[in-house]
Amino acid sequence: MRIAITSTGNTLDSKIDQRFGRCAYFVVYDLETKGIEFIPNPNVDALEGAGPASVQIVAARDVKKIISGEFGIKVKSLLDSLKMQMIVIKEPEKTINEIINMLNN
């Protein structure tokens, strides 16, 4: 199963991004193969519709769960209909490495 995490940078030490649609990078982590992929988000400076466009990016990679700090209104109903699970972490200091370690436990 693949899990997407929003990240502020493209290293494992970078912190989780508290926004979903306009985050800097998506980290797609594969639980089975332990593969990690960093995807730069083209919607960082989008004025409108960054959320749905970002959903398209992660949905194209067959992601089943998304970890972020917050999800907007457009995104929430969209993810509900796509049957993707949203996980909200309200700790901006958490690094990608820590989250991946939690997922591996």
Place this chain on the structure above:
Amino acid sequence: MSPRPFILRKISDPPVISGFKPYGGYNRGENEIIFLHLEEYEALRLCDYKMLNHHQASLMMAVSRPTLTRIYSRARKKIAEAIVMGKQIIIEGGKVYFDSEWYSCNNCGCYFNNPDKMNDISECPLCRKKDYSKFNNIIFESEYSSEKKESNKEELHENSHHQYR
């Protein structure tokens, strides 16, 4: 006496299209429109597509069983009218909110929802502990419902005003 408070209906799966148009027929110019409310769409989806009984469907929409039956019968009446009279159907309106069930983990402090409504959650998806509780918060309620709530309140206010006159 103040009127009984209106309970917002919960929609778990919004419709993928916004309506239907009839084709064929001769009196195309006078296309009348039937507004199928979102709550009626949801009742129809649960009862006729998911094949739930009215009690199960009422739990999914967070209303009572008699209320669900009334919504459902309204939905059927509207759709029948649209088909028989060759009218357009537009799915919109209704006092609803969109939501799935949210939970909070007591171990790692994260929040998560349950996208698959047919199966219950068994563990926290992040730390795999079974120490989680149900989470109710207004921040996850959609903008749509808060707007509707306000308009509803205004209506109620007007109504009570009339009574006192």
